[in-house]
Each structure stands twice: as C-alpha cells, then as structure tokens.
Amino acid sequence: MEGVVSKLPSSFKFINPNFTIRRTNSIKLKLRRLTSSSSSSSSSTTALVESLSLGHITRPDFPILHQEVNGSPLVYLDNAATSQKPNVVLDKLRDYYTSYNSNVHRGIHSLSARATDEYEMARKKVANFVNASESSEIVFTKNATEAINLVANTWGLSNLKPGDEVILTVAEHHSALVPWQIVAKKTGAVLKHVSLTKEEVPDVKKLKEMLSEKTKLVVTHHVSNTLGSVLPIKDITSWSHAVGAKVLVDACQSVPHMVVDVQSLDADFLVASSHKMCGPTGVGFLYGKREILIDMPPFLGGGEMISDVFLDHSTYAEPPSRFEAGTPAIGEAIGLGAAIDYLSGIGMQKIHDYETELATYLYKSLRSVPNVRIYGPVPSQNVRRAALCSFNVKNIHATDIASILDQEYGVAIRSGHHCAQPLHEYFGIHASARASLHFYNTKEDVDAFIEALKGTINFFSL
Structure with missing residues (x-):
C-alpha cells in the first residue's frame, strides 16, 4: 500500500479507504484499485494515477463536497461566489484559535509573538504568490470590496479633481463601480464606460481610444465574473501609463485560477x-506599488495605523500598517496563508491548464442544451474564457432554474445579477443563472449539472 500511496501527488489525501467518485463507475474502480491493491505493478499504478484528473485528485481534500443536499449528492458549481476550503486551511484556523490565539504587534509574550510571526508570514506568502516586490506592498483588508474602497477614499479623494476621468467597463462588479460613483460625486471627476464587442467582451480597443491626458485612473476586472472573459491587463496598463493614468485591477476571478504576476x-x-x-471569509488584500502607497493618507483611524498620537494630532505608520487600523482578521489571514501554500503545492499553471479544459467542456456541454443562451465569448484557440457560464433558458426565470436544480438534484449554481446590474441591463435582462467551476470540480460534475438542467427544463415544459 505504501508503494501505491507514494505514487500519488502530495495533495491527495484519503478521507477513507472506501472513498469513491459518484456517478462514474470507471473512477470508482480506479480509486478502489489505488486504495486496496498493494500488488499492482509500479507502471500500472502510475498509469492509474495519471488517468485521474486534478479534480478527482484534489476532491478528497474538501470535506464539504462529500455530502447529500436535498437527498442528492452535492454538485457545487458556485465557485465564482465563493470557493470551498481544504482540510489544511480548516486545520490551520483551528490551530490558531486553540494554540496561539493572541493579538498581533502588541505583546511580547510567546503567544503574541507567534501570532505576529504567522500573520506577517501570511503577508509574505501573499506577496510571493502575486510576485509583489516586497511584502509591504500587501495590505490586508476584510475583502476585495474594502480594498477598492480603501483606494477610492485615499488615493481617489486625494488625487481626483473636477473634469478628471475614470474609465471602467460596463461589466464591472458593483464593488469596482459604486465606490468610484461616490468619489466622482465628491470630487467632480467623470466616469466613462467601455461597452462590449460583438463577441461580448469589453472593447479594449475602444478603451485605448478613450484614454487621454484627462484619464487619471482605469478600473477593470482581469476576469469577468459574468462573461468569463479574460482581459489583456498588461496591454491596458501600458496604454494607461502612457497617458499618466493609474490602473486598478479587480483580480478576484483570476488570482484563484491562474498565475498572476x-x-x-x-x-x-x-x-x-x-x-x-480556498481561504477563509473575512479577509482579502490590496496590492499597491510602494511609491504610491507611501503617499496615500490613512483609510481608517485608530490603533496600529499610527506612529505617535497627541491630543490634537497624530502621525501615521508606514504602509502597510497605515491602512490596517485596529485588530485585523488574524486567524483568517493565517488561513489565507495556508490556502496559498495549498494552491502553490498544486501549481497555479497546472490549475489554470486543467480549468481551461473544464471551461471548454462546460461551455460546449451547456451549448448543446436547446433554448439556452450563454453570455460572453465563445472559447477558441485565440479566445480565453474562464471556467464559468452565465446563461438563461428561454421562457424560464434564472431563479426558478437554480431553485429546482438545488431542490431536486442537489446542484448548487447562482442566479441573479451577480453584482453586475449594468451588464445585465446592457443585455436587456434582469437576471441570469451561472455555473462556475474550480479545480476540484470534474467533468462528471458538469455532466450531472447538464443532466439536471435538462430535467429542470422538462419540468417547466410540462
């Protein structure tokens, strides 16, 4: 048995020796052979392992996936909203709260010193993960929304003046749009919006044409949470910097799925x-170039973000402490560090390659269902598309689809406007359904979803 296990990737953990993958007898047989046959030859064992997808290999690490929902095996396809957490992250959170729970940066006792070391190590892990030049360029926030609001209320209010322009796309998440609406009202800045091409991708050529000396900031997603489109950020930053504009990238849908540098x-x-x-809720991060962060005023006032405090004024700490007032989400940041270790152990390029395959499989499978309208670009050799599909079925409301999929089949997808109401208005719709995948999903999950969707459509056709 030791010889069999040694052939598996380090991320593979057996929940129990009888673990099987549902809805596929061939995978059941493979896993049973891996866990019960100690007499298999080295070559045949290697072949078995290589035949397993990344989803099959990593799936045992996520305990939440192995349950029934409404009487059916759970098929979780709502990863664009939130991902599931592997055992190593859950263990790390428990370890913090049971072994060294203490406040950071404030004590000299052993628990505080260990908590501080782990918290700052998590910052270094984030910096390495996105290849920041130094860890001080990483600011922990409670989520990406707060990170954008931090930039809007510090850099934005300090630098934008009447007539200055901020360029966004019509596909931005509300978190990337609303803060700049508020700042524009306060400063007199003007918001300009990039529409879509006929391929239903934000028109980056039009964005380039819109850039001028009036442009002070470009706010754009890397990967759309609704369209699945992937934008050429490197080109956008080059064009923007040529006119003196800064660029803020919403990377919520890219950092978990591909190499981001x-x-x-x-x-x-x-x-x-x-x-x-794959990390805890309640924590996110802002990356900012140090030369920009150091000139930005504080976001919130209080402990931790100060250098010296007097009755009538205060001086402020250097970044990133300047932007982390009060007690931070210590355990959550440490848990994020564990998630990064886990993802890095698999390899982000490996994750991206596998999800690219899944993305095409999901799109083609969904397109084969009659009366389904998928939003966003058609995946091809020249067009990248993330592993998610927002769609509608003719004459059936998206929420009705999601409800039946959940109640009758145990399939979890999202319905609504996905925090992208302007984009839905652009398409002339109020809502859409969305199936979104992560590396622990499999083609069998997609097959189960498609089968359930067809059953749901039939239900409403009766």
Whole structure:
C-alpha cells in the first residue's frame, strides 16, 4: 500500500479507504484499485494515477463536497461566489484559535509573538504568490470590496479633481463601480464606460481610444465574473501609463485560477479576496506599488495605523500598517496563508491548464442544451474564457432554474445579477443563472449539472 500511496501527488489525501467518485463507475474502480491493491505493478499504478484528473485528485481534500443536499449528492458549481476550503486551511484556523490565539504587534509574550510571526508570514506568502516586490506592498483588508474602497477614499479623494476621468467597463462588479460613483460625486471627476464587442467582451480597443491626458485612473476586472472573459491587463496598463493614468485591477476571478504576476502586469493596484481562493471569509488584500502607497493618507483611524498620537494630532505608520487600523482578521489571514501554500503545492499553471479544459467542456456541454443562451465569448484557440457560464433558458426565470436544480438534484449554481446590474441591463435582462467551476470540480460534475438542467427544463415544459 505504501508503494501505491507514494505514487500519488502530495495533495491527495484519503478521507477513507472506501472513498469513491459518484456517478462514474470507471473512477470508482480506479480509486478502489489505488486504495486496496498493494500488488499492482509500479507502471500500472502510475498509469492509474495519471488517468485521474486534478479534480478527482484534489476532491478528497474538501470535506464539504462529500455530502447529500436535498437527498442528492452535492454538485457545487458556485465557485465564482465563493470557493470551498481544504482540510489544511480548516486545520490551520483551528490551530490558531486553540494554540496561539493572541493579538498581533502588541505583546511580547510567546503567544503574541507567534501570532505576529504567522500573520506577517501570511503577508509574505501573499506577496510571493502575486510576485509583489516586497511584502509591504500587501495590505490586508476584510475583502476585495474594502480594498477598492480603501483606494477610492485615499488615493481617489486625494488625487481626483473636477473634469478628471475614470474609465471602467460596463461589466464591472458593483464593488469596482459604486465606490468610484461616490468619489466622482465628491470630487467632480467623470466616469466613462467601455461597452462590449460583438463577441461580448469589453472593447479594449475602444478603451485605448478613450484614454487621454484627462484619464487619471482605469478600473477593470482581469476576469469577468459574468462573461468569463479574460482581459489583456498588461496591454491596458501600458496604454494607461502612457497617458499618466493609474490602473486598478479587480483580480478576484483570476488570482484563484491562474498565475498572476503584478510586476509583469505592471498594475498600480490589484485586489483579491481570500474566500474565492480556498481561504477563509473575512479577509482579502490590496496590492499597491510602494511609491504610491507611501503617499496615500490613512483609510481608517485608530490603533496600529499610527506612529505617535497627541491630543490634537497624530502621525501615521508606514504602509502597510497605515491602512490596517485596529485588530485585523488574524486567524483568517493565517488561513489565507495556508490556502496559498495549498494552491502553490498544486501549481497555479497546472490549475489554470486543467480549468481551461473544464471551461471548454462546460461551455460546449451547456451549448448543446436547446433554448439556452450563454453570455460572453465563445472559447477558441485565440479566445480565453474562464471556467464559468452565465446563461438563461428561454421562457424560464434564472431563479426558478437554480431553485429546482438545488431542490431536486442537489446542484448548487447562482442566479441573479451577480453584482453586475449594468451588464445585465446592457443585455436587456434582469437576471441570469451561472455555473462556475474550480479545480476540484470534474467533468462528471458538469455532466450531472447538464443532466439536471435538462430535467429542470422538462419540468417547466410540462
């Protein structure tokens, strides 16, 4: 048995020796052979392992996936909203709260010292993960929304003046749109919006044409949470910097799914959320170039963000402490560090390659269902598309689809406007359904979803 296990990737953990993958007899047989046959030859064992997808290999690490929902095996396809958490992250959270729970940066006792070391190590892990030049360029926030609001209320209010322009796309998440609406009202800045091409991708050529000396900031997603489109951030930053504009990248849907290198992208600001990358909720991060962060005023006032406090004034700490007032989400940040270790152990390029395959499989499978309208680009050799599909079925409301999928089949997808109401208005719809995948999903999950969707459509056709 030791010889069999040694052939498996380090991320593979057996929940129990009888673990099987539902809805596929061939996978059941493979896993049973891996867990019960100690006499298999080395070559045949290797072949078995290689035949398993990344989803099958990593799935045992996520305990929540192995349950029934409404009487059916759970098929979780709502990863764009939040990802599930592997055992290593759950263990790390428990370890913090049971072994060294203490406040950071404030005590000299052993628990506080260990908590501080782990918290700051998590910051270094984030910095390495996105290839920041130094860990001080990483600011922990409660989520990506707060990170964008931080930039809006510090850099934005300090730098934008009447007539200055901020360019966004019509596909931005509300978190990337609303803060700048508020800032524009306060400063007199003007918001300009990039529409879509006929392929239903934000028109980056039009964005380039819109850039001028009036442009002070470009706010754009890396991957759309609704369209699944992937934008050429490196080109956008190059064009923007040529006219003196800064670029803020919403990377919530890219950092968990592909290699993201902030130095290569040359982004001025980049935000992401832990809970979408297999980490805990309640923590996210802002990356900012140090030369920009150091000139930004504080976001919130209180402890931790100060240098010296007097009765009538205060001086402020250097970044990132300047932007982390009060007690932070210590355990959650440490848990994020564990999630990054887990993702890095698999390899982000490996995750991306596998999800690219899944993305095409999901799109083609969904397109085969009659009366389904999928939003966003058609995946091809030249067009990248993330592993998610927002769609509608003719004459059936998206929420009705999601409800039946859940109640009758145990399939979890999202319905609504996905925090992208302007984009839905652009399409002339009020809502859409969305199936979104992560690396622990499999083609069998997609098959189960498609089968359930057909059953749901039949139900409403009666």
